[in-house]
Amino acid sequence: MAENGRQAPKLASFHAPLSSETARFLVDSVDAFLFDCDGVIWKGDKLIDGVPEALQTLRSLGKKLVFVTNNSRRSRGKYAKKFLSLGLDVSEDEIFSSSFAAAMFLKLNNFPQDKKVYVIGEEGIVEEMELAGFTCLGGPEDRDKSVQLKSNSMVEHDKSVGAVVVGLDLHVNYYKFHYATLCIRENPGCLFIATNRDALGHITDTQECPGAGCMVAAVCATTEKEPVVVGKPSPFMMDFLVKRFQINTSRMCMVGDRLDTDILFGQNTGCKTLLVLSGVTSLSTLEDPSNNIHPDYYTSNLFSIVELLNK
Amino acid sequence: MAENGRQAPKLASFHAPLSSETARFLVDSVDAFLFDCDGVIWKGDKLIDGVPEALQTLRSLGKKLVFVTNNSRRSRGKYAKKFLSLGLDVSEDEIFSSSFAAAMFLKLNNFPQDKKVYVIGEEGIVEEMELAGFTCLGGPEDRDKSVQLKSNSMVEHDKSVGAVVVGLDLHVNYYKFHYATLCIRENPGCLFIATNRDALGHITDTQECPGAGCMVAAVCATTEKEPVVVGKPSPFMMDFLVKRFQINTSRMCMVGDRLDTDILFGQNTGCKTLLVLSGVTSLSTLEDPSNNIHPDYYTSNLFSIVELLNK
Incomplete structure (x- = not known):
């Protein structure tokens, strides 16, 4: 041949x-x-x-x-620093992370600048969203939040959230699942974007740990919807x-x-x-x-x- | 007719x-x-x-x-108290919760007393398991745990865990997902039991919140396995x-x-x-x-x- x-x-x-x-x-x-x-x-x-x-x-x-x-935990900028710290000369332009892909997906689909993005995920997603000009809620900010169990208490969600982006989140919690579910179920037309659906991945060098697929499946279950996947x-x-x-x-x-x-x-x-x-x-x-x-x-x-x- | x-x-x-x-x-x-x-x-x-x-x-x-x-958050005893607090005279014998069902499932299947049960869930599951004579790990005890990101760090899981029970957990976290995944993937013959797969439920009277289906789906994704469901x-x-x-x-x-x-x-x-x-x-x-x-x-x-x- x-x-x-x-x-x-x-x-x-x-x-x-x-x-x-x-x-x-x-x-x-x-x-x-x-x-x-x-x-x-x-x-x-x-x-x-x-x-x-x-x-x-x-x-x-x-x-x-x-x-x-x-891996959506870092932005492209942070990945370039990680390469450098390992002695590898790789520029930001050579890096394509699923956090960047999620931001580009919204940009290509003309996601309105007055709509917000709710994030289950880490800094990488928030940074790439902000670099692309979008406003985020959730992510690291919601890491210590919980749902109150008092009668009449409820989580008020922002009606201007037009997209939920779900990626790997080592600080995922019930509040984040609840908030993301409210946005997808109750905000008309709200997008549901997954950085990827990997079952497992290496967070450290020694052991495989749950990947973004863990958080994505949880949100699929509560919303009874399937996401747009932007990563591999x-x-x-x-x-x-x-x-x-x-x-x-x-x-x-x-x-x-x-x-x-x-x-x-x-x-x-x-x-x-x-x-x-x-x-x-x-x-x-x-x-x-x-x-x-x-x-x-x-x-x-x-x-x-x-x-x-x-x- | x-x-x-x-x-x-x-x-x-x-x-x-x-x-x-x-x-x-x-x-x-x-x-x-x-x-x-x-x-x-x-x-x-x-x-x-x-x-x-x-x-x-x-x-x-x-x-x-x-x-x-x-709802697996309470044991039958706690449910009887809840009925009483609402002015309803209902005895423990009249109550069948999915937490009780999970314990009965293990009992009926002759789950060995020297094996342990890892719980993603709340007190109700742990109480019913202990009433049935089983030893639990996880549940409320693991609510504040997290996965360390240092190189060479890893979560050591108990090799004697023979069943993972997943129910509604308002304090679910990444550590619990990781631990449950390790048990199911690495302990030969480890059972994977779901109290139920409800997408949503009422935690308070005002709003629907993610149900056990949320946590169950997450563990299905990381283990690539389907659970035995004991609830409705x-x-x-x-x-x-x-x-x-x-x-x-x-x-x-x-x-x-x-x-x-x-x-x-x-x-x-x-x-x-x-x-x-x-x-x-x-x-x-x-x-x-x-x-x-x-x-x-x-x-x-x-x-x-x-x-x-x-x-």
């Missing part, structure tokens, strides 16, 4: 371990690498071994690098990437550690896909008969690309 | 407003009335008008009264009622304000069903073409039974 007129090694129709030959082919056939962060670049706050060398190698080959994360695997973020970098998705490779978000996102948008086993997916999960999401290639971690290219 | 040899008025094949004639027929044809509490007996902590008279009338006609509530509309509680009172379900009438729990529970177990409009269901919801759960009868509130019988 040939691509761009050059002879290619056997291209995987089903996941294949990355080899020296396919690594070279992959690098030659794409112009941009899209990376998930948690489980690919770092675990919690710990850099994964060999990542700086891998990114440096790909940059030196002239590849565009883009970081696409479902929804193709929403790809629209920006394509416009920003003017690269066709067939010339991109999505690298991630999750089948149901990263690899599905890559496949949904026409990218090549590479699964790394340094995060939540094990080889046995990949090869389990119940799995029906198959990347083009898989490899142990990002650094193995460098090793394979140098062989 | 005749029942028990006596001539009956037209029996509803589709919901019919309760009339003098059908009220008399209903009272004559059943031996026990099963009542939901929230929206039928009270709203939050406020008694619904005319309830004492209605219960008194049915008792004076020799009817057995049973109170079947999905699951028929689990009916087994006790039938054994305790030795009354055939065809001689029972389930009275409730919710179509998807109370009325469905009655129908699933072969009871007659009466919807009261004093709670969460409006006449327009009942008659909406999208509704496919139809009680035998409906009426405005419990007191209207008295009025119709006296006509």
Whole structure:
């Protein structure tokens, strides 16, 4: 099978371990690498071994690098600082977080500036909303609130809330679920936006913890509505990437550690896909008969690309 | 149509407003009335008008009264006190709460006494579990806990937890979701029990708030598992009622304000069903073409039974 007129090694129709030959082919056939962060670049706050060398190698080959994360806890600015603190030189423009995607979704849909956004989530969402010119309620501000049980007491919600954005929230509480439910159920036309629906994720390097999917499912249950999802695997973020970098998705490779978000996102948008086993997916999960999401290639971690290219 | 040899008025094949004639027929044809509490007996902590008279009338006609509530916040003992505080003389034996049902489910399934139960929920669940001889973790004890974000920090969970019970929890937090998820995902054979899946309920008399369905959905999302439901509309509680009172379900009438729990529970177990409009269901919801759960009868509130019988 040939691509761009050059002879290619056997291209995987089903996941294949990355080899020296396919690594070279992959690098030659794409112009941009899209990376998930948690489980690919770092675990919690710990850099994964060999990542700086891998990114440096790909940059030196002239590849565009883009970081696409479902984690909504930080804004793009804060992510750039996290990269820097780990010794990685990545600019804000190279980062696409689901917090940013939520703000862009509202902007693209001409969300009125006089409407407010209620947030179940952390600073990242609030910061991106404010950068986009929107006014937020909830989020970190409501972390210590509770519902009063006295007779006649009720939570008065703001009728000008026109969107509820739900993302990962380590300080989620009953009050926030109640407030979000009131807005979605009672404010006509109120949007319900999920940054993503990941079941689990790495908050620290040692253990998987509930992801945004936990909070999103809770609000789905109380509102009996389904959200618009802006993070992976929804193709929403790809629209920006394509416009920003003017690269066709067939010339991109999505690298991630999750089948149901990263690899599905890559496949949904026409990218090549590479699964790394340094995060939540094990080889046995990949090869389990119940799995029906198959990347083009898989490899142990990002650094193995460098090793394979140098062989 | 005749029942028990006596001539009956037209029996509803589709919901019919309760009339003098059908009220008399209903009272004559059943031996026990099963009542939901929230929206039928009270709203939050406020008694619904005319309830004492209605219960008194049915008792004076020799009817057995049973109170079947999905609300797991209280134990049966605490519910008896609540009835008393509202001026209603109801004994513990007449009360079946979903907190009690959860404990009975474990007992019937020979849950080992050396295994522990992790609770997302309030005192009612913990009390019923302890009355049944089980040891609990979580619940009110974990209300102020949070997940630490330091590198290398992790939540150590108890490997002897053999069941997670999830009910309504006004002090739910991320730590509880995380702990419950760890138990269900990592302890082999760990049961996942939901007291109920109500989307909303009355915590106070003024406003509907998220129900246990909110917390249950969150744990379903993180564990990618479905729970055993012991509350309405699951028929689990009916087994006790039938054994305790030795009354055939065809001689029972389930009275409730919710179509998807109370009325469905009655129908699933072969009871007659009466919807009261004093709670969460409006006449327009009942008659909406999208509704496919139809009680035998409906009426405005419990007191209207008295009025119709006296006509």
